[in-house]
Amino acid sequence: MTKTMLSQEDVQLLLTDPSGQVRVETATKIATSYGEGKLTEAERKLAEEIFAVMVQDAEVRVRETLASHLKESLTVPHDVALSLAKDVESVSLPVLRSSEVLTDADLVTIIGNAGSAKQVAVAGRSVVSDQVSSALVESGSEEAVTTLVSNEGAVLSEVTLQKAVDTFGDKEPLQTAMVKRPGLPITVSERLVTLVSEHLRDELVTRQELSSSLATDLLLQTRERATINLSSGSSEDELVNLVHHMNENDRLTASIVLRALCMGDLAFFEAALAELSGVSLKNSRTLIHDPGQLGLKRLYDKAGLPSAQFTAVRAAIDATRETEYDGGENDRERYSRRIIERILTQYGDLGVEFEADDLEYLLNKMSDLPGEYSKDV
């Protein structure tokens, strides 16, 4: 028997003084030796038999000691690890946080029956599979789901993230965790923008002396601005997904489509018209850029967009064709600014008209975006 494993004196002491303290010391000694991996095969089997008895020990300190020493062991028997994981929190939490012996099925079962602290422990594991993440989001506490979303080692599918937003999207800690999470799908980002805006609106109304309608107006502008900015730089699939998601939630409004186009986001406009009209993206693009101009009108009408703004749309598409990126720093912003200028300088004389709030949006946007002079600065 190795030096660190139980000696004859240890066994004698255990027989004469089977107090909790002695059992704790015994557990420490065996678990330490086991954890160091220095036992012979026979000693290891004996240690595992002792563990199987000790996990039933009435003294919680004994079980805590085992959990503390065995939490990172890759060889501890599965039933021992599972027993510790199902124990009271002071025993189970270290094992739930760290033990790689526990399977996804174990974790899912525990999540369903456990309180928040155990769920948080699982959510904070270095790696969390999508199956476990899904179970946590399905039945976990707010703290557990927030911990999960904050955990970059957790695999979270788009569906799981959407479910998390459904359940706890109005909670600020989750919003913060979502915002900081890298690689958030664009559809989740878009919903988050809406929820964050709604939350801020409530804050504005509650804490500031603003009427609900004024706060809503302000926040709608902010939300649409943020959503429009989301779409730039997205891949085509993400964009199609985004507009579909927005349409399903009644957020693909005429206003947002027009504003995006006037900001020079032609890709968003194309995807939005395809979504709203039910025409494929490829065919929509062909119709939008049809030199005969009838194609665009037909598609626009089929999409159900307001006919009063068709001239503005036509002008905006022309402006995107006539305007190029200058290649300097912030040229995306200057490009948007010049597109807006070219659209607004057709106001009135050339039949371009906007709803008052869209006009205000574009004028504000023009003021915010850097002008031509800024590229030399």
Add this chain to the structure above:
Amino acid sequence: MKTCLIVDDSKVIRMVARKILHELDFETDEAVNGKDALEYCTKSLPDAILLDWNMPVMDGMEFLLALRQLPDGEQPVVIFCTTENDMEHIQRAIESGANEYIMKPFDSEIIQAKFTQVGLL
């Protein structure tokens, strides 16, 4: 700081032009038609006038002819804005005393280029 009078019946276009010109370090004033612009110019002549062509009450052409008759009325550099693209129309404006023209729609790059071309920048 140089001054520019923006003459256009569209408030939106005046706002866009004002924003662009301020960024080019111009001080601006505005008039909604040729009549208002002429009244302004009888009191004080700006360095430049950005002039819309089609306006109610007094259009750009009438204003321009009257401006050039004022004492020192030949001094302001007049750049007229038009939606018409036929050469005859543009020729008529130049003969009436316009220094340059820009086509609507315009943007800050076009304004900057034209103002540079006529020596205002």
